[in-house]
Amino acid sequence: MSNHNLFSALRAAFPTDLTAVAVETDDGLSYSWLDLDRATAMMANLLQSLDLPEGSRVAVQVEKSVEAMILYLATLRAGYVFLPLNTAYQSAEIEYFIGNAEPAVVVCSGAHFGWVSKIAFKAGTQHVFTLNEDRTGSLLDRAARHSDQHKPVVRTADDLAAILYTSGTTGRSKGAMLTHGNMLSNALTLKDYWGWTKSGGPEGRGDVLIHALPIFHVHGLFVAIHGALINGSKMIWMAKFDPQRAIANMAKATVFMGVPTLYVRMLAEASLNKAAVKNMRLFVAGSAPLLIETFTEWQTRTGHTILERYGMSETAMLTSNPYAADDRYAKQSERRGGTVGFPLPDVSLRVRGENEQNMPVGEIGDIQVKGPNVFKGYWRMPEKTAEEFTGDGYFKTGDVGKFDERGYVTIVGRSKDLIISGGYNVYPAEIEGYINEMPGVTESAVVGVPHPDFGEVGVAVLIAKSGADLQPDAIVAELKAKLANFKIPKRCFVVAELPRNTMGKVQKNLLREQYKGLFAS
Numbered sequence: 001m002s003n004h005n006l007f008s009a010l011r012a013a014f015p016t017d018l019t020a021v022a023v024e025t026d027d028g029l030s031y032s033w034l035d036l037d038r039a040t041a042m043m044a045n046l047l048q049s050l051d052l053p054e055g056s057r058v059a060v061q062v063e064k065s066v067e068a069m070i071l072y073l074a075t076l077r078a079g080y081v082f083l084p085l086n087t088a089y090q091s092a093e094i095e096y097f098i099g100n101a102e103p104a105v106v107v108c109s110g111a112h113f114g115w116v117s118k119i120a121f122k123a124g125t126q127h128v129f130t131l132n133e134d135r136t137g138s139l140l141d142r143a144a145r146h147s148d149q150h151k152p153v154v155r156t157a158d159d160l161a162a163i164l165y166t167s168g169t170t171g172r173s174k175g176a177m178l179t180h181g182n183m184l185s186n187a188l189t190l191k192d193y194w195g196w197t198k199s200g201g202p203e204g205r206g207d208v209l210i211h212a213l214p215i216f217h218v219h220g221l222f223v224a225i226h227g228a229l230i231n232g233s234k235m236i237w238m239a240k241f242d243p244q245r246a247i248a249n250m251a252k253a254t255v256f257m258g259v260p261t262l263y264v265r266m267l268a269e270a271s272l273n274k275a276a277v278k279n280m281r282l283f284v285a286g287s288a289p290l291l292i293e294t295f296t297e298w299q300t301r302t303g304h305t306i307l308e309r310y311g312m313s314e315t316a317m318l319t320s321n322p323y324a325a326d327d328r329y330a331k332q333s334e335r336r337g338g339t340v341g342f343p344l345p346d347v348s349l350r351v352r353g354e355n356e357q358n359m360p361v362g363e364i365g366d367i368q369v370k371g372p373n374v375f376k377g378y379w380r381m382p383e384k385t386a387e388e389f390t391g392d393g394y395f396k397t398g399d400v401g402k403f404d405e406r407g408y409v410t411i412v413g414r415s416k417d418l419i420i421s422g423g424y425n426v427y428p429a430e431i432e433g434y435i436n437e438m439p440g441v442t443e444s445a446v447v448g449v450p451h452p453d454f455g456e457v458g459v460a461v462l463i464a465k466s467g468a469d470l471q472p473d474a475i476v477a478e479l480k481a482k483l484a485n486f487k488i489p490k491r492c493f494v495v496a497e498l499p500r501n502t503m504g505k506v507q508k509n510l511l512r513e514q515y516k517g518l519f520a521s
């Protein structure tokens with residue numbers, strides 16, 4: 001029986017020369033392919049020695065480090081399910097994820113061990129390890145005692161590899177269940193589509209990726225890491241994005257991936273010019289809309305055209321602008337600003353109207369998708385899963401868009417009430433829930449408004465109970481104590497009333513219009 005474990009496919013793509021550098025960190029450390037192989041083996045052996053039940057979740061909230069990536073790969077290798085958590089999440093958020101996913105293993109930073117382990121043990125987790133940015137912690141201590149030989153556990157394409165939590169329009173976060181097959185199919189498609197070259201290949205030199213994104217979401221964890229590994233390509237690893245250092249790294253790299261905010265920040269640097277990018281082959285953007293101004297300015301300053309693509313946690317990548325003209329895929333080679341390109345090979349994407357009819361070219365409707373990359377469903381939420389799929393098996397993305405006459409897809413908005421701020425998702429319903437519980441608040445509405453750095457940020461508008469003296473600063477401070485920092489509205493207003501339609505529903509579009517100039521650059 002062949003093994004569909006994603007790790008096996010990634011491992012098979014390692015270059016023949018295992019002593020070559022696989023990862024070089026910004027602060028001067030270097031890891032060979034052999035190091036990755038041995039370290040993942042030791043960690044996989046540690047996980048297996050714990051005698052965990054089949055399908056166990058390994059929940060991880062740690063700062064970005066190569067060891068954290070190794071933990072991800074080791075979890076795959078040992079056949080368990082990886083559950084990454086944003087480092088900004090605070091205790092109430094972590095309590096929900098751990099309570100919902102019931103992980104058998106939790107890994108956190110040493111600094112957070114006290115509160116995280118308390119939550120984990122309460123939820124029935126048996127093992128809590130620590131892993132710090134400086135390569136210390138109980139996880140590495142324990143793994144060091146295990147063998148560096150390990151045979152990847154056999155998995156089918158349909159077995160779970162990861163759970164990514166993502167929120168919905170209402171209610172709590174849902175865990176999107178991604179399989180080994182989902183991720184491998186997407187990685188192989190992008191390998192071809194984006195023209196990766198392997199080191200030691202016929203071109204003489206291979207691609208080198210600047211890895212600048214966090215590794216708890218699809219973009220940094222899957223698109224970037226799988227992209228490099230499935231091509232045997234080296235990574236330059238930045239623990240934290242810094243525009244000046246990212247630009248300096250381009251002298252020895254060929255591929256960069258980022259959310260639009262990273263491009264906006266690099267454009268603000270005088271060192272970004274054609275000479276700085278002369279070694280680069282490809283700039284990829286996604287996770288949030290790339291403004292046409294950013295797209296055009298990047299072209300002018302660097303001579304490179306950013307390739308924008310579109311995806312989501314439930315599906316990994318769905319569409320991409322073309323890398324080059326290729327009869328097999330795109331009919332066009334043009335990367336068109338303001339579009340997210342063509343549906344990827346194997347992805348079926350349709351734009352549907354209110355009566356579930358396919359919309360004609362140029363007309364706007366709901367984006368629905370089907371393909372080997374589309375997730376298996378929401379963790380322990382079969383009803384929610386059923387609601388989000390059509391009768392004929394298409395996933396309703398919650399994004400609204402259209403096709404143009406050449407087949408390019410443009411995202412024009414979202415039917416889900418979601419703010420995307422610097423590439424992170426913020427769900428107004430969640431923030432409103434916290435604000436509405438505060439004493440003195442009658443009701444609130446959180447809306448997204450344009451922001452020059454983050455693309456979009458949240459603004460809270462609320463009504464006070466009669467006689468209550470609500471101070472916007474105090475409300476923000478209270479939210480900061482409970483929620484991840486990127487979710488905090490950047491401004492808060494107390495008003496006499498909220499605009500409503502005849503049904504009494506708050507008209508968020510009017511609020512967005514009213515506050516759209518707040519952060520004009």
Ligand code: MLC
Pocket residue numbers: 213214217218219220240241259261262286287288310311312313421422423424454457485486487
């Ligand atoms: C940080 N802050 C943010 C923010 N990030 N505010 C709004 N939105 C954000 N995204 C605020 C903090 O709250 C803090 O405010 C202040 O900025 C400094 O925090 P920081 O952590 O030091 O910020 P910084 O390092 O500058 O982070 C900015 C960033 C980061 C752009 C580098 O947000 C980032 O890495 N974004 C990438 C997200 C990503 O990878 N998304 C992919 C999702 S996958 P205060 O007031 O507390 O000081 C997906 C699917 C797909 O969507 O298609 O790819």
Ligand code: AMP
Pocket residue numbers: 166217218285286287288289290308309310311312313314340397398399411414420424425
């Ligand atoms: P997440 O749930 O974090 O995976 O976020 C996925 C959402 O990000 C998608 O449903 C889109 O709304 C949005 N998104 C991703 N890429 C793009 C893009 N290139 N342009 C516009 N929106 C995007």
